Amino acid sequence: MNIAWYIVLSSLLFATGVVGVLLRRSPMVILLCLELMLNAGNLALVAFSRMVGNAQGQVFAVIVMVVAACEVVVGLGLIVAIFRRRLPLNVDDLRELRG
Amino acid sequence: MEAVLFFIAAIGALGGAIGVIAMRNPFFSVLALIVHLFSLAVLFLLLTSAFVAAAQVVVYAGAVMVLYVFVVAYVGGGESAWEPIPGQRFLAPLLGIAIFVELAVAVLGSALKALDTHGPDVPAGFGDPAGIGRLLLEKFLLPFEASSILLLLAAVGAVVLAGRLKEESPASAGASVDAPSPGATP
Numbered sequence: 657m658n659i660a661w662y663i664v665l666s667s668l669l670f671a672t673g674v675v676g677v678l679l680r681r682s683p684m685v686i687l688l689c690l691e692l693m694l695n696a697g698n699l700a701l702v703a704f705s706r707m708v709g710n711a712q713g714q715v716f717a718v719i720v721m722v723v724a725a726c727e728v729v730v731g732l733g734l735i736v737a738i739f740r741r742r743l744p745l746n747v748d749d750l751r752e753l754r755g
Numbered sequence: 756m757e758a759v760l761f762f763i764a765a766i767g768a769l770g771g772a773i774g775v776i777a778m779r780n781p782f783f784s785v786l787a788l789i790v791h792l793f794s795l796a797v798l799f800l801l802l803t804s805a806f807v808a809a810a811q812v813v814v815y816a817g818a819v820m821v822l823y824v825f826v827v828a829y830v831g832g833g834e835s836a837w838e839p840i841p842g843q844r845f846l847a848p849l850l851g852i853a854i855f856v857e858l859a860v861a862v863l864g865s866a867l868k869a870l871d872t873h874g875p876d877v878p879a880g881f882g883d884p885a886g887i888g889r890l891l892l893e894k895f896l897l898p899f900e901a902s903s904i905l906l907l908l909a910a911v912g913a914v915v916l917a918g919r920l921k922e923e924s925p926a927s928a929g930a931s932v933d934a935p936s937p938g939a940t941p
Contacts (some may be wrong), residue, residue: 660862660870663862664859664863665768665769667858669772671851671854672769672775675776678850679843684826684830685776685784688785692772695795695815698795699795702804703802706802706874715894715895718810722905725814725906726905726906727909729912730909730916732823732913736826737916739830
């Protein structure tokens, strides 16, 4: 398969993640959609690494995975903290920081 | 054969992604994301990156998704149907299509001639754990150590975020238990 197919698939997945972030209101699903976008970026990185024929791009993908894991841990910690304070788990209600 | 596998995995990845944003119950969203991640691992294998595919399955589909399932089970699912922005349901897919068209134009209009090839022929050990490990520990040692510090910070941050209320909640629970008791005892 040509590399362009992988890149187009990656941009399609990224757009799906964007739609999810815009559409959903539960912070948990928004975190899942962030995962979708990070994975789309990973797919593009690995595809470009294959295109160049150099494995260094895959190291980028591994580091992105680490960052995604950190993001998930902190995000889920925030969700648990919100839930414990009995605040609504809805990003439209949690708008104090919006100014 | 490779094309067939690519399209199966692509449909799986896309279906999983759409499932994540379409499912009402967050638990099913997590399950759809697991399908998506496994399909992406197949795509990584097709791109001859065995280590990233293995890390995808072990770290993402294994560890991170278990964390998600635990939090979904703890918090519980469902979201209200209330929409403060009128037309959000129609505007969001429109913006998503716009960003996809933009990205596709950027990719297909780029001057990268190698996009229409399979990529160069690579040696047999391309992207295997030994090669990635050598890169991580020699050329990319500093990012590797920085990411380990980042992981430690995230773990500490999660403990601080999720555990701080622990000393407050027994106090407030005790207060709420104590408050009616003077009224109840007489």
